[in-house]
Amino acid sequence: MLWLLVMVSNLLILQIDSASTNNLGFNQDGSAVNPGAFQQHVRSDSNIMAQLLQTDPELAQVILGNDLNRLQDLLRERHRQRSESRRRQEDELALLYADPFDVEAQKKIEAAIRQKGIDENWEAALEHNPEAFARVVMLYVDMEVNGVPLKAFVDSGAQSTIISKSCAERCGLLRLLDQRYKGIAHGVGQSEILGRIHVAPIKIGNIFYPCSFTVLDSPNMEFLFGLDMLRKHQCIIDLKDNVLRVGGGEVSVPFLQEKDIPSRFLDEERYSKQASSSGTAVTSGTADRSNNVSLGGGSRNDNMTQGPDFEAKVAKLVELGFGRDAVIQALKLFDGNEEQAAGFLFGG
Numbered sequence: 001m002l003w004l005l006v007m008v009s010n011l012l013i014l015q016i017d018s019a020s021t022n023n024l025g026f027n028q029d030g031s032a033v034n035p036g037a038f039q040q041h042v043r044s045d046s047n048i049m050a051q052l053l054q055t056d057p058e059l060a061q062v063i064l065g066n067d068l069n070r071l072q073d074l075l076r077e078r079h080r081q082r083s084e085s086r087r088r089q090e091d092e093l094a095l096l097y098a099d100p101f102d103v104e105a106q107k108k109i110e111a112a113i114r115q116k117g118i119d120e121n122w123e124a125a126l127e128h129n130p131e132a133f134a135r136v137v138m139l140y141v142d143m144e145v146n147g148v149p150l151k152a153f154v155d156s157g158a159q160s161t162i163i164s165k166s167c168a169e170r171c172g173l174l175r176l177l178d179q180r181y182k183g184i185a186h187g188v189g190q191s192e193i194l195g196r197i198h199v200a201p202i203k204i205g206n207i208f209y210p211c212s213f214t215v216l217d218s219p220n221m222e223f224l225f226g227l228d229m230l231r232k233h234q235c236i237i238d239l240k241d242n243v244l245r246v247g248g249g250e251v252s253v254p255f256l257q258e259k260d261i262p263s264r265f266l267d268e269e270r271y272s273k274q275a276s277s278s279g280t281a282v283t284s285g286t287a288d289r290s291n292n293v294s295l296g297g298g299s300r301n302d303n304m305t306q307g308p309d310f311e312a313k314v315a316k317l318v319e320l321g322f323g324r325d326a327v328i329q330a331l332k333l334f335d336g337n338e339e340q341a342a343g344f345l346f347g348g
Contacts, residue, residue, distance in 0.1 A: 030079020144203035158226035205251035
């Protein structure tokens, strides 16, 4: 609850103030004078850490982490939240004495009621679902590509399995690059597609599987295990047991814990949202033409849905008993190819 979070935050400040050292004080913006000393002090007090883990897991995780800049930002944010809470309480008190026939006062009361509903919803989430406020760790597994061990980012929202040029070179695969499959990857940003590696061995657990890769000129994203290979090898993302099952369950590998994921991969997660998520759609599959790949976030597939031809295809597939949204997604996935979309829908 909000009052409990404020109480814990205030308790944290009071206990630190009682230490009577300038290093454990706070600046006017709420940040710590000495974030390192602040972090160590809080870590050493099991009572405060237990309360924070219950009421503010995000702050607790940052205190247990190594990013002091993130800690300072979060302390400023908590200070701002406390200030806003106090200001809202003062505004609510002032509204109690406002003229009930004043139009502006009534608008403020309406806004206060709406904000109160939002705050109550936030408090309920904080009490019953505190994990929602913590950062979600993405799914990584240990794999070997052509005998080279690496950490693969598992992303079922990406149509294609992607490897960076530098990673392909490290794995000794760049010599197999088919440059006839060059193109441009469009999305929130854009990257150059250098080509395609048609097949190479990957090792998951103790079993080898054939894998195809789209090679991007992307230093920020090393290796992404996409939906094409997840489907081909009948993979199951088992979040209950926190494992990736491959080959219908013949092998299982655990998803990596946050401590086992290099910090540089945080940038890879942000990049993957631009470079592959929301469905990578290959719009040209022949070797004698260049590839255009739509990579999540706004793409030319959005323009595809605007036209009578597309609507006619949608109507035909809807008549077969499929939902409109599923039909549109399938047509986007196959670049408007009605037969392939129908096959996908029947097979799903």
